[in-house]
Amino acid sequence: MPQSFALTCVESNSPSLSCDCLAHRFGNAADGPERVRCYGSDMTDAEWQVIRAVLPVPAWLEGRGGRPESYCHRVMLDAVRYVVDNGVKWVNLPADFPPYRRVHAFARRWQVRGLLAELHGRLRDRVRDKEGRKADPTAAIVDSQSLRAAANIPRSTSGWDGGKKVGGRKRHLVVDCLGLVLAVAVTAASVQDRDAAVPLLDQLRKMYFPDPLLPSLQQTEHRRHQPPPRARRTDQPRPSLPLPTGVHTHPPELNDHVRKADGVSAVPLGCTHVSQCGTHLDVPR
Incomplete structure (x- = not known):
């Protein structure tokens, strides 16, 4: 079995690592060329130290299968930040980043597996802790914003907001008192806020109350194994009816x-x- 596919991850033997990400230390990222950070969307060293501490551990590093990554995590995140900050297409990524297909696959894989949401949640908890607040918010604010959609957006996912006179899509946000995002939902602009609040509140319920029906289900299971109640004798006196005050x-x-x-x-x-x-x-x- 080739050494690069071994499940036992050994730290790289390179004498000087330009990055301390997991792909450099335990993967094959150290074998590739180094990138010079030159864009405004690139993370600073201080930002990277914060991000690195809350990054999820890859599956290949935990022995759950997969090939060790060949691209630096910091470079990958810088590429995603470049696309988000400049609003460009994936195919228009600069040449000093990894191939756009690899960057898109990286971002898509993290999104599908919930790693991006987990990273965002950990950063939000750090900000709340820095502001002297608890990690779990006790209040939330719901609002929406209608945006014009491009011409290639299908009609099935776009609509007309009669109140704001905007045709396109509407994004619904739930934020805490600090303005940090808790939940997001994107719908057609014709969807009312009251209708979009249902899936948003469902997201919050899954985040902070993962099993709300568990107590009731346990009670139902407990009652199922209990013997049926005995019939009451008809000659026994019935309890008196509740009466209003003064009677x-x-x-x-x-x-x-x-x-x-x-x-x-x-x-x-x-x-x-x-x-x-x-x-x-x-x-x-």
Whole structure:
């Protein structure tokens, strides 16, 4: 078996590593040429130290299969930041970045597996901790913004916002009190905010309350194994009905000896005698 495919990851023997990412230390990124950072979207050394501490561990490094990566993680993230910052197509990436197909596959793989969302969540928690707040927010703000769509956007995913007079798409955001994004949903511009709030709140429920039905399911399972309740005897006295304030009842055992001062005669045991302001009401069982 070739050494590059071995599951046991050994740190690179290169005398001087220009980057301390996992692909350089344990992968094959050190074998490629080095890139000179020259764009405004490139991460600084201080930013990279923050990002590096919260990066997820690749599957190949944990022994879950896959080939050790041949491209630096920092360079890959710089390429993704370049596309987002400049709004260019993937095919228009500069030549000093890795091939655009590899960069797009890297970003797509992280997106599908939820690694980008996990990275964003870890960075958000660090910012909240720095501001003296708890990692889990207790309040959120929901808002939307309608944007014009390009001509190649299909009609099935675009619409017309009659309120803002904009045709295209609408992005719905949930942010905390610091303005940090918690959840995002992109819909057609014709979708109302109240309708888009349902999937947004569902995202928040999955983030902070992953199993909301678990207690009720446990109770249902517990009741399923319990014996059925025994039937109550009909000759036992039934509990009295709740009455509003100011209404007093005579217990059944006192019906035969009602005080004369109340001015109320005895009633059968099948009824509860109620007196309120001189009015006599018989409440059936």
